[in-house]
Amino acid sequence: RKEVEQDPGPFNVPEGATVAFNCTYSNSASQSFFWYRQDCRKEPKLLMSVYSSGNEDGRFTAQLNRASQYISLLIRDSKLSDSATYLCVANTGGFKTIFGAGTRLFVKA
């Protein structure tokens, strides 16, 4: 079983839609979590950190549920420019940073 699992999608949504991604992790000792965004042929870049108390940044909201070992990302009012792959990330014990396989999002006009 992969340490970090995501639905690969793709998610095809119209502009203005709300879309949610979930991610599960298997290592209960994982310390911290992040969402990264990766555009085609580019390196991943940090989108936002994920906290148990929730974290909101404009149209983006991230949430962590430690009891169920899942992380979520909500995107409201989707824009064409949100089209990308979204990667769920966990920093585990033992210095490792583990990535999910990514969820592809296509926002259509």
Place this chain on the structure above:
Amino acid sequence: DVKVTQSSRYLVKRTGEKVFLECVQDMDHENMFWYRQDPGLGLRLIYFSYDVKMKEKGDIPEGYSVSREKKERFSLILESASTNQTSMYLCASRTGDLNTEAFFGQGTRLTVV
């Protein structure tokens, strides 16, 4: 701004060649990582290092080795390149604090022919 620089953007090598991929970071980060990224498989951890001369195997270390002689530099070595090592290779670094994010280099697209 944190800068992570990979030595080559594109590389074409022949089967059996020894290949060196270099990565340098300028933020005094303790931890450095090498991943490969393949369609449908996401980023898979090859090796990581938490200090100079320290290294740990990731999930897919077979066919690879690494070197970290200086804190800012982490090299990935393909001892004898094979066609199944054709991939995008991404280097990342972060501080020793587990609550901090990793920063990536621009990636090296390696093709082994």
